Amino acid sequence: MTDIPLENYRQWASTPLTTRPIYSVVIPAYNEEWRIVPTIGAIATHMSSLGEPWEMIIADDGSTDSTVELVQELELANVQLLIAEQNGGKGSAVRRGMLRARGDIVLFADADQSTPIEQFTALKSLIDEGFDVVVGSRSAEGSDVANKSFLRQVFSRGLNLLVRVVFRIPVADTQCGFKMFTAEASETLFQRQVIDEFSFDLEVLYLAKKLGMKTAECPVEWFDAPGSKVDPFKVAIEFLQNLAVIRWNDVRGLYKSANHELPAKAPLAAEPTEKTKTSTAPTGS
Amino acid sequence: MQIEHLHDAPSNSSTLMLNGRFDAHETDAFRATFDGLNDDGIHHITVGLGDVEFLDSTALAELVRGMKRCRENGGDLVLSSLSDPVRVILELTRLDAAFTIN
Ligand SMILES: Nc1nc2c(ncn2[C@@H]2O[C@H](COP(=O)(O)OP(=O)(O)OP(=O)(O)O)[C@@H](O)[C@H]2O)c(=O)[nH]1
Ligand SMILES: [Mg+2]
Numbered sequence: 001m002t003d004i005p006l007e008n009y010r011q012w013a014s015t016p017l018t019t020r021p022i023y024s025v026v027i028p029a030y031n032e033e034w035r036i037v038p039t040i041g042a043i044a045t046h047m048s049s050l051g052e053p054w055e056m057i058i059a060d061d062g063s064t065d066s067t068v069e070l071v072q073e074l075e076l077a078n079v080q081l082l083i084a085e086q087n088g089g090k091g092s093a094v095r096r097g098m099l100r101a102r103g104d105i106v107l108f109a110d111a112d113q114s115t116p117i118e119q120f121t122a123l124k125s126l127i128d129e130g131f132d133v134v135v136g137s138r139s140a141e142g143s144d145v146a147n148k149s150f151l152r153q154v155f156s157r158g159l160n161l162l163v164r165v166v167f168r169i170p171v172a173d174t175q176c177g178f179k180m181f182t183a184e185a186s187e188t189l190f191q192r193q194v195i196d197e198f199s200f201d202l203e204v205l206y207l208a209k210k211l212g213m214k215t216a217e218c219p220v221e222w223f224d225a226p227g228s229k230v231d232p233f234k235v236a237i238e239f240l241q242n243l244a245v246i247r248w249n250d251v252r253g254l255y256k257s258a259n260h261e262l263p264a265k266a267p268l269a270a271e272p273t274e275k276t277k278t279s280t281a282p283t284g285s
Numbered sequence: 286m287q288i289e290h291l292h293d294a295p296s297n298s299s300t301l302m303l304n305g306r307f308d309a310h311e312t313d314a315f316r317a318t319f320d321g322l323n324d325d326g327i328h329h330i331t332v333g334l335g336d337v338e339f340l341d342s343t344a345l346a347e348l349v350r351g352m353k354r355c356r357e358n359g360g361d362l363v364l365s366s367l368s369d370p371v372r373v374i375l376e377l378t379r380l381d382a383a384f385t386i387n
Contacts (some may be wrong), residue, residue: 006369034342041374042339049369074377113339116306223306 005049012048015078016269023047023054025117026097026108028090030061040074040114046117048127055080059097062087080266091193091200095260098181098190106186110177119220123180132185132213135171135205136178136220155232159239164203166243169209171217175201178220185213191258194249198235199242206246207255217254286311286337288318298329298338300312304336309343319351328360340374352384359384 015120025043029036039053040056055078058071070082082096094108105127107120115136139160163169179201181189188211195203208215217281249255293299299322307315308331322330332348334340340348352362363385367375375381 006372009369009373037377038339038341038345038374041377042370045370113341116339118338223308223310259314 005045012054012078013076017053017055018269018271019053020268021055021078021103022105023050023120024057024101024103024106025120026057026059026094026101026106028059028061028093028097028108029063029067029071029111030087030090031065032067032111033063033065035112036067037070037074038075039111040071042113043109043117044076046120049219050121050203054078055095055102057082057100059093060084061090061093073096089196089200090154090198092196094200095193095196096188098186099260100262100265101183101186103269104183105180106183107142107180108177114138114223115176115178115220119178119218120180121227122220123178123218126216126218127182128179129216130214131216132182132235133189133205133208133215134180134218135173135215136176137171137173137217137220138176138220138222139172139212151232155236156169159236162240162243167202167206167209167246169202169205171205171215173217174205176201176220176222179204189213189264191260191262192255194254194259195242195245197238197242199239199246201251202239202242203246206250210250210255225257286314288315290318290322294328296329297327298331299327300331301320302333302336306339307313307334307337308339308341312343312347315344315347316351321356323354323358328355328358329363330355331342331363332339332369333365335368338368338370340371342378345374345378345380349380349383363387 025047027039044056056076057080059082060068068081068083071079080100082100084093084096098106098108105124107123109117111113119136122132123136160172160174163171163174185208189204189207192207193200193203205215286303286307289304291300291302295377299317319330330351348362355362365387367386375384
């Protein structure tokens with residue numbers, strides 16, 4: 001087995017990028033001290049093995065546990081850690097991360113690795129084909145869902161039916177926490193979307209359709225991760241309310257233009273100068 | 286995740302070759318196999334992780350528990366042939382220092 005992927009990882013972990021990243025991976029994180037470090041390890045190893053410059057963005061969401069400290073202690077050179085003072089909901093965390101992303105292709109992925117990062121390449125090939133938005137789907141033909149409870153399946157079927165009928169969004173799985181965007185699509189969508197809670201996914205897909213973007217679904221492997229902090233009943237009710245909210249927002253013209261400013265992007269590290277490259281002459285004793 | 290068990294009678298040691306994703310859904314099966322070996326007096330156990338691409342915190346905790354149990358009985362749990370992501374996960378969690386790795 002070759003160790004080139006591992007070498008790529010070591011380089012990525014220790015040396016800040018001097019060129020703009022091609023890929024950005026955004027991970028929203030709310031009280032993820034138990035799950036975040038293995039997820040970062042798996043994502044960092046795989047993404048580095050692709051051989052392109054890339055960055056990771058951890059969008060903390062006002063975690064009250066040690067999530068932030070754990071990420072800081074890793075001291076990874078190409079991780080942007082965005083700390084939030086307060087919990088604002090997954091939608092707000094993803095938005096903050098997406099708007100800071102510097103890559104040409106931007107993925108957001110849940111902190112629990114429920115969709116393994118190995119699926120990145122499958123989604124990316126659809127972006128390469130010309131799609132603006134590619135959503136991981138646990139319902140598309142060929143997806144492989146492990147450990148998903150019966151109740152959750154009933155729930156997601158009911159909600160999906162509503163989405164198709166009421167919104168005419170041709171996406172079977174709106175909620176999968178693994179979605180990829182071109183930089184342009186990401187900035188346009190996340191500057192407009194206003195829902196801070198879990199239904200932001202639906203709002204983003206709604207906006208993509210409204211703005212004439214090309215959206216594709218890509219079947220993914222999915223593992224129902226234990227330790228999820230989501231109550232499916234609460235989410236379902238919130239989801240229904242948000243369906244109405246999205247419609248109302250659109251009717252009153254909220255989606256006509258940006259609702260959030262594009263923040264300044266983090267500067268790249270300076271190219272090493274001649275002076276820092278050459279070793280300093282030994283000083284006399 | 287698949288668990289393949291190889292036993293070496295002369296040294297009374299075992300190897301568990303794991304294949305797939307080792308997460309909280311798999312720890313019961315792992316524990317059953319692992320504790321079975323310990324109950325049979327096998328305390329030198331190698332866990333092969335070459336075909337495991339992801340380990341979550343629950344799986345890591347399970348491996349630590351197994352290592353302690355082996356060491357209490359004069360043996361050890363040795364991790365071998367780590368895949369790249371598993372090596373990185375062990376490093377980032379600082380568990381590479383706790384385990385014997387070969
Ligand atoms: N629960 C929750 N998660 C948040 C919040 N803000 C950001 N997140 C992140 O959003 C992602 C999804 O969280 P999960 O708890 O796995 O929720 P889920 O994937 O919708 O639910 P499951 O399908 O049960 O796994 C994780 O990366 C969380 O850390 C928040 O306010 N609440
Ligand atoms: Mg999840």
